[in-house]
Amino acid sequence: MSTKEVPYKIYLTEDEMPKAWYNLRADMKVKPAPLMHPGTHQPLKAEELTPIFCDELVQQELDETTPFIEIPEEIRNFYKMYRPSPLVRAYCLEQKLGTPAKIYYKFEGNNTSGSHKLNSAIAQAYYAKKQGLKGVTTETGAGQWGTALSMACAYFGLDCKVYMVKVSYEQKPFRREVMRTYGASVVPSPSETTEVGKKILAEHPGTTGSLGCAISEAVEVATKNPGYRYVLGSVLNQVLLHQSVIGLETKTALDKYGIKPDIIIGCAGGGSNLGGLIAPFMGEKLRGEADYRIIAVEPASCPSFTRGTFAYDFCDTGMICPLAKMYTLGSSFIPSANHAGGLRFHGMSTTLSQLYHDGFMEATSVEQTSVFEAAEMFARIEGILPAPESSHAIRVAIDEALKCKETGEEKTIVFGLTGTGYFDLVAYQKYNDGEMSDYIPTDEEIAASVAKLPKVD
Ligand SMILES: *Cc1c(COP(=O)(O)O)cnc(C)c1O
Numbered sequence: 001m002s003t004k005e006v007p008y009k010i011y012l013t014e015d016e017m018p019k020a021w022y023n024l025r026a027d028m029k030v031k032p033a034p035l036m037h038p039g040t041h042q043p044l045k046a047e048e049l050t051p052i053f054c055d056e057l058v059q060q061e062l063d064e065t066t067p068f069i070e071i072p073e074e075i076r077n078f079y080k081m082y083r084p085s086p087l088v089r090a091y092c093l094e095q096k097l098g099t100p101a102k103i104y105y106k107f108e109g110n111n112t113s114g115s116h117k118l119n120s121a122i123a124q125a126y127y128a129k130k131q132g133l134k135g136v137t138t139e140t141g142a143g144q145w146g147t148a149l150s151m152a153c154a155y156f157g158l159d160c161k162v163y164m165v166k167v168s169y170e171q172k173p174f175r176r177e178v179m180r181t182y183g184a185s186v187v188p189s190p191s192e193t194t195e196v197g198k199k200i201l202a203e204h205p206g207t208t209g210s211l212g213c214a215i216s217e218a219v220e221v222a223t224k225n226p227g228y229r230y231v232l233g234s235v236l237n238q239v240l241l242h243q244s245v246i247g248l249e250t251k252t253a254l255d256k257y258g259i260k261p262d263i264i265i266g267c268a269g270g271g272s273n274l275g276g277l278i279a280p281f282m283g284e285k286l287r288g289e290a291d292y293r294i295i296a297v298e299p300a301s302c303p304s305f306t307r308g309t310f311a312y313d314f315c316d317t318g319m320i321c322p323l324a325k326m327y328t329l330g331s332s333f334i335p336s337a338n339h340a341g342g343l344r345f346h347g348m349s350t351t352l353s354q355l356y357h358d359g360f361m362e363a364t365s366v367e368q369t370s371v372f373e374a375a376e377m378f379a380r381i382e383g384i385l386p387a388p389e390s391s392h393a394i395r396v397a398i399d400e401a402l403k404c405k406e407t408g409e410e411k412t413i414v415f416g417l418t419g420t421g422y423f424d425l426v427a428y429q430k431y432n433d434g435e436m437s438d439y440i441p442t443d444e445e446i447a448a449s450v451a452k453l454p455k456v457d
Pocket residue numbers: 114115116117142144145233234235267268269270271272273274342343387389390418419420
């Protein structure tokens with residue numbers, strides 16, 4: 001099929017939107033290792049998770065056999081307000097790069113939260129409401145998840161308490177105000193409002209916080225307040241499940257034009273957008289029906305896949321959460337205050353960790369300034385001001401397209417453009433003023449936090 005026939009944007013109709021999420025684990029021969037109880041080191045049972053998470057979400061978390069899980073109509077109706085999201089052919093970028101590669105990106109930034117996170121926020125809020133809960137607690141790093149959850153909670157009339165990583169709370173006051181406008185209460189983390197927050201502050205006075213700290217605080221508040229549960233915007237299997245709408249729409253759009261991607265690229269913080277984008281493609285790969293190169297891109301300042309250890313670890317700094325077997329830098333690892341806030345998590349989705357471990361996908365890390373160079377180029381050529389997180393994927397997509405220029409190969413590259421960067425202008429300012437630095441942790445720093453991994457046999 002000639003490229004001329006592919007429009008700049010491939011849209012789907014509402015009828016073509018997915019009616020069920022795809023559960024990638026159902027097609028994995030080697031399943032991700034189960035979450036374990038931090039005290040007993042036994043796999044967690046549903047009844048041990050329900051005090052923390054909503055009942056139906058616990059079922060989804062533990063379900064590794066059902067390939068398709070129906071999307072309730074209420075959620076599909078909400079999706080219709082901002083989905084389907086466009087799959088864009090980056091004709092202008094291709095031309096600028098002079099590459100024979102064909103570049104597509106799936107743009108998830110077309111909603112007020114500005115990222116893909118709304119896809120799971122609305123699902124989690126729906127199940128909390130259905131269970132008759134009063135509200136939910138959560139953490140937010142860069143602020144996208146907190147914003148998405150605030151929107152979802154406002155829609156269903158739920159109370160929403162957000163623990164926001166302190167560095168973001170200070171750097172991104174506008175995001176905080178968006179959340180408050182949607183009715184959420186926002187507390188900078190670590191805070192004096194929780195036991196674990198007080199402990200972290202005593203041990204690390206002046207810390208700018210981390211996702212791990214904020215998770216500990218939000219979990220503590222959820223478990224101590226009746227009628228509340230904790231919800232998480234990434235890492236968990238249920239979140240990857242909800243995010244499969246990204247990949248399912250992408251696949252339907254590509255199939256309409258008979259396009260088969262060679263390379264699929266996504267940034268990886270906790271792994272949810274990447275896990276969602278690749279889901280149906282990885283499913284084909286696991287079933288031996290097709291092959292794709294799949295690349296996870298992470299910041300050099302927080303390199304869980306590329307320099308982490310595949311082991312059981314805590315998901316939070318306070319060590320109160322379940323243990324997950326994943327690529328991790330150690331739960332005591334506090335990354336430098338880099339600007340890709342949403343990628344500052346020490347661990348990684350257990351599903352993606354297992355797939356990476358088994359050789360089904362690759363990972364690479366990129367430095368901050370080269371990410372912003374790619375972001376600037378993309379903004380000027382394709383018109384969208386990308387989120388710094390998303391720009392990690394842009395960097396590698398551009399690099400792969402430039403390799404095609406050298407070899408003359410006409411590869412098809414698909415990447416996830418997870419969000420917009422309107423609230424990341426402090427970072428853009430640093431870049432524009434030439435004040436951005438690249439921090440790469442030393443082997444000693446990583447070894448020190450990995451040495452504190454829980455001993456599990
Ligand atoms: C949160 C976020 C990410 C990273 O989270 P994943 O769970 O790894 O997808 C990437 N991009 C944007 C815009 C985000 O908000």
